[in-house]
Amino acid sequence: MKSTVGPDIVVEGVSPWSAKRPIFVGLLTIALLIGGFGTWSLTTSIGGAIVAPGVIQVEQNRQVVQHPDGGVVSEINVTEAQTVKAGDLLLRLDGSQIKAELAIVEGQLYDSMARRSRLEAERDDLEEPVFTPEMLELAKTKPEVADQVEGQRRLFTARKETQAAQVSQLEKRKDQITSQVEGIKAQTAAITDQINLMLPEVADQQKLLDKGLTQSARLIDLKREVARLQGNMGELEGNRAQAEGRGTEIQMQILQLQSARREDANTQLRDMGDKTLELAERRRALTEQVARLDIRAPVSGIILGLTVTTPNAVVRPAEPLLYIIPQDRPLIIVAQLPPIHVDEVHVGQSVRVVFAAFSSRTTPQLEGHLVTISADAMSDPNSKQSFYRAEIELEPGELAKLNGQTVIPGMPVQAFISTGDRSPMAYLLKPFTDYFQLAMRES
Structure with missing residues (x-):
């Protein structure tokens, strides 16, 4: 058998080679990949979500302890971070006069x-x-x-x-x-x-x-x-x-x-x-x-921000003396919702919550739902960014999934608010459709 190499060279014992088959296989593979990806991107659904940062709060926030008349402190019966019950004596003012x-x-x-x-x-x-x-x-x-x-x-x-x-x-x-x-x-x-x-x-x-x-x-x-x-x-x-x-x-x-x-x-x-x-x-x-000389705890909880530390201190009327963080009230999550996504959320919408303070490997995501959404945008005094205040309530029994890990007010969380399922193709084409909506416009 002879084989020609080039126009004038013939090699004895070698069969002639053709590129048609590899090209066909390659084109078929590419077609299968494109077809498979297209089919997958059109038939598969991916759950959409809005990511909103948030913090843990109690249902009625912290309880401020004040005195309407003011006076001179004679006794201090609590310390910072101490747990108190409703009715416990916190401070006592001098009442001789x-x-x-x-x-x-x-x-x-x-x-x-x-x-x-x-x-x-x-x-x-x-x-x-x-x-x-x-x-x-x-x-x-x-x-x-x-x-x-x-x-x-x-x-x-x-x-x-x-x-x-x-x-x-x-x-x-x-x-x-x-x-x-x-x-x-x-x-x-x-x-x-x-x-x-x-x-x-x-x-x-x-x-x-x-x-x-x-x-x-x-x-x-x-x-x-x-x-x-x-x-x-x-x-x-x-x-x-x-x-x-x-x-x-x-x-x-x-x-x-x-x-x-x-x-x-x-x-x-x-x-x-x-x-x-x-x-x-x-x-x-x-x-x-x-x-009112005996200042007692209005609710049960943990002492926070004790401003009076020594006897004979002068207290002004309505001055905050300390705060009590209630421990016997339901926890809620307050998230900051970006204004551009406010039209995509509604009360009752499902939410997945991730605790940033816990290990992601051992801490599961917790399920919850939106309870309230503020009627108007609010502004963060530090960042000056606008947001809508959204309250999220965990579903019953979800906290038990934390395996005893303590959740306290002020702990940061990430909230994933479900917005519905879309195909991967819709995600890929979304930037282009948004761009073309703004293109071809008269300046």
Whole structure:
């Protein structure tokens, strides 16, 4: 067999070689690769996701502890990173000044309440003052309140006895006048009897005088005596009227004494009404301030950012004293969503969460869903970049996949928000379609 090498060279024993077969195999391989890749890129789906950085937070963030009034710190009962329960005493402020003011106000208030009970008893003409249950209860434990109650009770008794003595004296004078009136009535009756006895005699003497059987002197004497008796009776009637008038005046004085006591009690009650309310309000405000001297934990959690470290430190009103990171509330993830992707997300959308602080080899991705998306874009004060605030909640039981690893607020995470499946071809053509949408435009 001969083989030609070149146009003029023939090699004995070698078959002639053709490139058609390798070219065909190569073209077939390329066609298969392109066809296979095209088929794969058109028929296969790849899950899309928006990557958003985020941090772990508790459902209601950290709890700030403040004091509305401020003051001087006398006790510090917690340290940084200490775990506390709701109601535990954190700090105590010095309350000597407030307690002294409260004692003064309470003394004035208790005195006002005791006086009020006494005046109400005088107004209603009671046998003794009726003190409030609060006053009677306080009198058992506070000697000063007991003294005020007893003092007002003695004053009520003394004023009542004084009035009773004055009324008794007036009653005696009234009885004397009544006796005088009765005596005058008796005298008037006697004179009336005398006149009634003398009038027939006067008539008889007048008849005898008319017949000339007696002298006129006798008749004149009788008439003179009758006139004198009638004058005496008129004087007695005048005295009787005066005595009865004095009796009426005394009765009016008795009524005025009783009325004056009630009117005086009413006047004092009216004047002290506003004062009692003012003192009660001041005591309520001071009592609340005293109660707020003990600053207690509003929630259970871990102490963070303790700003007061030494006693006698001055605390300004509403100044943050410390923060408490709650440990018994659900954890949420707050992610910063780029504004260009906000139209691709919605509440309830599935999310995969990766904890950047844990090893990716041993820590699985956790499943969750979007809970809320902010209504408007926000701005990061440090980077000045805009973002939408998105809250992500893990599905029940997902934290158990961490195998006991502790998740604390502030820990960074990466959130992959699922946006739907697309083919690889769509991913490859997306940059070109976006470019051509902007190309061929008039500047």
